[in-house]
Amino acid sequence: KQEVTQIPAALSVPEGENLVLNCSFTDSAIYNLQWFRQDPGKGLTSLLLIQSSQREQTSGRLNASLDKSSGRSTLYIAASQPGDSATYLCAVRLSGTYKYIFGTGTRLKVLA
């Protein structure tokens, strides 16, 4: 059974720091992996989608990498800002299914 883990559960960093969020999954048979941002009490906003054949995707200050063989993805945030404070979730889509399995997220606080 696919399990998705995000460690740490919470993270506090000073403004301007570069940081890495981690996502691990137990079954490498995935179709793709998606990173989301969720602000308190709100829905999820899609950040980056990495197909299983890709190694990384970039959007602005965000870079996501995927290593299927080791069951890991990282989300790199450059030059963090207070506006980046949110919960970040990763989700993997299982091969041959429509299902996404979500991690429980990393709650990020960027201090001004």
Add this chain to the structure above:
Amino acid sequence: DVKVTQSSRYLVKRTGEKVFLECVQDMDHENMFWYRQDPGLGLRLIYFSYDVKMKEKGDIPEGYSVSREKKERFSLILESASTNQTSMYLCASSLSRHSSYEQYFGPGTRLTVT
């Protein structure tokens, strides 16, 4: 831009009431999903629909039903609300079942059952 809207942001209902949560997407997406989100448990899939009138159970369908009469609209129904259905409900859509496209989420409905 894809837009997914949900009928209510906050809802308070009494135990035993029938509850309807509605979701509408404006991008002609084939797939629509209903999740619930609870602290410590993350997002869990309740139901999925890949076409009008087509539905499949997710991981936690008990106590819920769904309706998809039109492509753009996917309704979640709590037949007889119970306190353990107090949760944040999130609707999502994606383009096609057979393609690897992103999921887009609505703003969520926070339901409290008293």
